Amino acid sequence: MSSVATSLQHHFADFKQQKETAVLGMWSFLIQEVMFFGGLFLTYVVYRSQYPGAFALASAQLNVNLGGANTIVLICSSLTMAMAVHAASKGNRAGMAGWLLLTIMFGSIFLGVKVFEYKEKWDHGLIPGIQDFGLKFDHEGVPRPTGFALYFALYFAMTGLHAVHMIIGIPLLLNLAINGLRGKYGPHYYTPVEMTGLYWHFVDIVWIFLFPLLYLIGAHVGAH
């Protein structure tokens, strides 16, 4: 029995049907993820509309260039992920593993930059409930406006949940690279690669919205 023959589950008529089922199932999961993140985005919208000035001021504490560079890093990881799926569909095992390792590398760079940014927030006392002197007063002793601390609570909740998704994604990618090199996937069956790709791209889309909503709303505040 070849590995391709065994990878067709008995309850599917053919590979096409099996793949279509997997794609729709994965999208159902991702739509559930939209609901998961949607609650946080809703909280953000409600509180930002209540405290627009405090949110812009708090957002100006973030490093726009670092966040922008990290956005490009994540887009690079999406490209390499798409290339890995493409290589898998052509039956190119080494190419697929290579692109997956590049995706892991870009994902790790993103998380490394995030750790650096969180460390900066710690140093400035911007962590709600843990290290929060900077959430009460600025360095000149002026009290922070209402809603300033709320922004940082949302910043950590949203970027934290996003980072958790990436931390889950990286071992999945590593697993694919190893299985790929062992010859578990071929041009007729690479569904796990494609499904993990959908997950990775989804995490990229979440960041595409987090970046302007968290980093850019205070970008013109610093100009004054």
Added chain:
Amino acid sequence: MSAPTHHTKAVVAHTHPEAADHEHHGPTVKMYIAIFLALCVLTIVTVVTAKIDFAHVLNNQAMGDLASNVVALGIACTKATLVILFFMHVKYENKLVGLAVVASVIWLSFLLLITTSDYMTRVTDWHLFTK
């Protein structure tokens, strides 16, 4: 048994050009790189436009805030659409997948619009309106 065999052959002969046609219209490396470049350019555009104080340019705080949000979210939605259609292959999947994606967007808009319409129409002096 000759009739079913003949039938199968006819089906294969009929579907083969379609399969080749599908292959031809599938995602290509060139297209992935074009999407990647578009995403990078849009990221730079959103950073540059965020540094513009639209309230100052339009001489109106409310309109300026609206313009900033429309530009930033418009660019983010464009980027997300490119990723969904091309990197996530929704353009090449059957229509059911597209329907599922559209349904999630509609669901999210219900969540956001109905809740914000509640908050925006709340009044603190509601007791004046009773009795």
